Amino acid sequence: MFARQGFYQSTVSQIAREAGVADGTIYLYFKNKDDILVQFFNFRAKQVFASFRQEVDKSGNSTDKLRSLVRRHLEEFQRDGDMAVVYQALTYQNIDLIKDQIKEVSKMYLDIVGEILEKGQEEGTMRKDLYISLAKRFILGAVDSAINNWLRAGRKYDLASMTEPLIDLFIRGIGNR
């Protein structure tokens, strides 16, 4: 519902009806309307991001790790497009309510990418002169943007298949020669 209408356009009554419960029941599980968003973030989005770390640890060299991360990212967001919408909306807004949560999740992601880039520099597959703190944000931004495009295009094509083209753009830009 938040994905379709946005948080402020969704009323608690609607949410309750969609959930098949009475209005008051909502308040047995959420402190207030805001808390619905907060709990969504803590129990859904955070989990997804936490799963990225495992995926990366499995892969071998840094390029594979980056590929795994991006693929997993796109796959998860494709699997739950509504979460994707809400996550994006929240990330690019400045909502006090969950500002800290957003920062935390974002940092988690950037740390992973940062480690991959450093490892890549050691391996010799990534450029030594990379401005890492920019490069990692650049990568997250580009993936976010790919997701945003997919959403705005109506979720019609296969988002995960964007992995290779994206990696290609990243690597040939940051790859050593």
Added chain:
Amino acid sequence: MFARQGFYQSTVSQIAREAGVADGTIYLYFKNKDDILVQFFNFRAKQVFASFRQEVDKSGNSTDKLRSLVRRHLEEFQRDGDMAVVYQALTYQNIDLIKDQIKEVSKMYLDIVGEILEKGQEEGTMRKDLYISLAKRFILGAVDSAINNWLRAGRKYDLASMTEPLIDLFIRGIGNR
């Protein structure tokens, strides 16, 4: 005010007070509250984006054009950080109200980048095997992301100075060899 509090958190009364007029006066210039957002977009954001075209036309080769576009983009958004906040918030949300306007502005931008990339391919400075419709979105997304990072970091550093590092990442990725 929209930048600080968001659209739904801002009341018409607050807007009127900030503007130094009475509540009713707002309705002499705007059909309703929504219309304030629509008109903002039409007369502020659209103008900015329209100015990009001129900037690009001035420059010489495609790399210079891309550099000019990105620099102008960052400069304008830095100059009016509040507009930047609102623009970003709207872009990554799914507001029916201005969905079309967003698409239009976005298309305007992507068209410019697309032309630059094609020109670059002709000139031999850009890779011939580029998946252009992805690459141009990739570039917009990366610039958006740079702006978003700047906003979330409190607008403290010089955003325009990110131009060269960004271009470097783009070009060495998409440049021909």
Added chain:
Amino acid sequence: MFARQGFYQSTVSQIAREAGVADGTIYLYFKNKDDILVQFFNFRAKQVFASFRQEVDKSGNSTDKLRSLVRRHLEEFQRDGDMAVVYQALTYQNIDLIKDQIKEVSKMYLDIVGEILEKGQEEGTMRKDLYISLAKRFILGAVDSAINNWLRAGRKYDLASMTEPLIDLFIRGIGNR
């Protein structure tokens, strides 16, 4: 709880928690929330007032009877300060719910005082020209007021020790002779 927060500020859930039972259990012993107040009045406050009669019957002359009544009144309310709070709050409000109970209890008290005053007139210890129906209310009011002062002062001093000073004021008044 009613003493601390008042009847309307206390929820049935709170009452149940304080009583160490489940919410629903309350409704096995009380018809509804109002009934809690009604039963409190019938089984607690009424008992206390009924006990006054016995106390008075024990004493000898009318002055002693009045002294016994006031002392017992102050002692009982001091013993159960929370009941005192609730009783006072209810007496000076106009709650349909227990209007009749209040009247009954109040009449019970005024009847006792009235009898004492009449006895005193016969004995020659009370003024013959007393406007009895005023005087008895005057006495109840003054005792109530002493209790109210004690409550508002935080129940810190010994309420029962106010008996003598009060009786002195009743009997002799404030005028010099």
Added chain:
Amino acid sequence: MFARQGFYQSTVSQIAREAGVADGTIYLYFKNKDDILVQFFNFRAKQVFASFRQEVDKSGNSTDKLRSLVRRHLEEFQRDGDMAVVYQALTYQNIDLIKDQIKEVSKMYLDIVGEILEKGQEEGTMRKDLYISLAKRFILGAVDSAINNWLRAGRKYDLASMTEPLIDLFIRGIGNR
């Protein structure tokens, strides 16, 4: 309406209807429902009590002053019986909201009575052995009680005519001599 139904039994909608305005209009003049009570107290009850001082200053000896005070008190409360109900209900409850206001108003009254009693002692019309801090509360309590009885009896008789009998009881007490 508060006099009739009590504060918690009165809804803002009812208040608005009685006032002949829309619900929202209430909130242009009162911060919230509680504020209605607070403002009532500050602008109505406080004024009444402030007027007592003037009345007392006019009279001559201390007995006259006491008589003037009591008469004015009864007259004002008789004139605005609804205020009387609300004032009494609030005084004998423990509402945090206006606890301080009640204390202030009550102190104002007790101070006046205290001064009168001291003056009476100097004049020789009041007993020298009076426990003044008790005696003044005793007087306020007795007057309050007279008002309360009048209210509960349906405001049918002339409250102000109770002045002389009350003063008589204060001054001479109930004891025969």
Added chain:
DNA sequence: CATGAATGAGTTTTCATTCAT
């Protein structure tokens, strides 16, 4: 043109009460 008081529909939230377990 501008004002700002008034409106009332629409929202969030509370909580007495019920009833299947």
Added chain:
DNA sequence: GATGAATGAAAACTCATTCAT
């Protein structure tokens, strides 16, 4: 008898919008 999750009616409050001045 006891439970406590679920209910939904009712209440407080907000705020976009209107319109007489």
